[in-house]
Amino acid sequence: MLNTSNNNKRKMIVIHGGHFSSLEGFYEEASNVLMKDTDWKVGTLDGFDDILYGGFGVVENHEEIEILWKESEKSKEDLGFTLTKEFYENKIKQGKPFNIELIQQKLSELIEGKGQTLFEILVEIIESHKNITLILD
Template identity: 70%
Template structure:
């Protein structure tokens, strides 16, 4: 039996606390950045703060988050960036939107999971 994970810090992302990306960032900021004077507000920012974290993360109500951060919200997320234009790469975002609509793209939920899982000091448990 490998006990290497048993003495890791346990963090809980609670899916019932939010229903959109802004709410997710708020939840993450509460969990990981209590003493900071800035908050997470982008996918890149979320990725950045995870570099300093060595933890088991349980995502409670992950099925709710999967729906909340699913197709509709992701489509809206991309459409907003396209509408804003610069500094966003509209061509790339349009491609991501097309892939999403074709059923091949990732939802925000899947992108967030991928970001978390790319950090080897973090073990993610979907609950």
């Protein structure tokens, strides 16, 4: 007889905040844990969002996943106001293909204390995937 009950075994993925202190470092860590055995690397916020949909790397499509972000307080600090401000300023300096008006608005919101930090953006991206449970440790 086939056992069709779901024993609710979620795949556990661990992101170690101690392994990085920059956005590039986060992408490297995410690539190492989410894209094992592939030659594709995470390099943008959109790219990070894309791999969470699954179908390549270690995440299957719509599979129940638990992401444990260890040392998340360190990451919250590392990917906080200062780095986020630099992130936006660099995009403004680069100009095209970035939407400079939008980025300037996001930078202004950040400076006014209303905008999201990179850490908050990454958390929001993860939490937007209903099949993923995020645990900040």
